[in-house]
Amino acid sequence: MLLTLAHIGPKSQKAGPKAHYDILTHLYIDRIAPYNPCNTEAFPTESAFLAWLSRPANSGKAARLPALPVLLDSRGRALSSTEFATWLGARRDQGTQHIVLAIGPPDGWSEAARAQASLLLSFGPITMPHELARLVLAEQLYRACTILAGHPYHSGH
Numbered sequence: 001m002l003l004t005l006a007h008i009g010p011k012s013q014k015a016g017p018k019a020h021y022d023i024l025t026h027l028y029i030d031r032i033a034p035y036n037p038c039n040t041e042a043f044p045t046e047s048a049f050l051a052w053l054s055r056p057a058n059s060g061k062a063a064r065l066p067a068l069p070v071l072l073d074s075r076g077r078a079l080s081s082t083e084f085a086t087w088l089g090a091r092r093d094q095g096t097q098h099i100v101l102a103i104g105p106p107d108g109w110s111e112a113a114r115a116q117a118s119l120l121l122s123f124g125p126i127t128m129p130h131e132l133a134r135l136v137l138a139e140q141l142y143r144a145c146t147i148l149a150g151h152p153y154h155s156g157h
Helices: 018-032 046-054 081-093 111-116 130-149
Strands: 002-008 038-043 068-078 098-103 119-122
Touching: 002 018, 002 046, 002 130, 018 038, 018 130, 038 046, 046 111, 068 111, 081 130, 098 130
Parallel strands: 002 038, 002 098, 068 098, 068 119
Antiparallel strands: none
16 A cells, blocks of 8 residues: 655745754654555645546556545544554555545645645644645554554554
């Protein structure tokens, strides 16, 4: 199952304080690789993301099913790390080939985008910079992979 972390915004920060978020995010992306193939995508606008998402090629060369979109949204469902791992494992076991987890534009997702989501996921009612949300998402994906594999990274506290 391919995991894609997508966001609306610039591809990456080459310098400055925001570059540190990219470095740490990619550290977790690399840690996910032994468990699941994982990549990142950046889009200039929500409409560019939705157009990319609707293309069959984004489900993989041999994909039979469209990618499953998960949108981060403050109005979404808050899951514990274990619940998120359980959700991810269930999608894997159901044969999902590609999950796209996406952080939206600064003003949030449109109703049209929200309607396409398989899951609206929330990190709670707090507001955080999108770069930090990407880092938290990458870490939680890594944590979910280790929970599913029985690795001791997650202590449950």
